[in-house]
């Protein structure tokens with residue numbers, strides 16, 4: 692162990708939502724069970740990844756062939772899920788998951804030629820100064836890299852949730868820090884430049900299941916600073932160097948359902 696803070700690539704972007712929550716989960720080891728909707732998202736992502744990986748190997752398969760992956764994720768006793776946390780039953784989660792999985796496999800996956808699914812990245816060490824080093828590692832969870840056949844490569848990131856699709860488009864707001872991080876990690880790992888805009892693939896898990904895409908251009912610009920204007924990586928380095936991870940009670944995840952620090956956090960806004 693080098694003494695560096697080891698950070699999962701998939702968690703990195705949530706540092707910029709509520710750093711206090713991120714510190715609780717990733718440095719202080721605060722844990723909570725998954726909510727039913729979060730577990731539904733995990734199940735859908737696992738099944739779509741199994742589908743896309745098989746297609747990358749040249750296998751012909753249908754959505755039905757990866758339904759067991761979805762069901763396993765929803766029923767495995769090894770998953771720590773609080774099924775009483777909201778109104779979504781396990782049975783309803785499976786029904787929604789099957790519909791979204793089918794639509795993804797039939798309508799979205801054929802649009803893309805993937806060259807990597809949930810790529811394991813080469814660790815990225817960032818010197819924050821003051822002897823503090825961060826090491827971002829792990830896999831690009833829930834993401835794929837796509838090629839356009841003309842030498843271009845771009846990131847596709849699957850987002851599931853109750854508002855993942857609005858008015859026929861995938862919600863892209865707030866996703867740039869994660870996409871930018873994934874683009875940089877992809878380039879560092881493969882040596883290949885990411886030249887295409889990122890596609891967000893939205894899978895809506897409430898009401899009638901919907902799937903749609905949306906684009907993010909220039910996601911990396913938010914992360915990398917210039918002489919005149921610091922980027923998010925500069926702010927992150929400051930947090931690690933100072934040990935101060937600021938709260939954000941306006942985060943849409945500031946709730947007992949999603950934040951393991953909620954009970955002890957004096958900054959939460961629970962006056963509703």
Ligand code: SF4
Nearest residue numbers: 709712945950956959
């Ligand atoms: S309770 Fe709210 S402000 Fe406090 S750590 Fe959690 S998300 Fe952040």
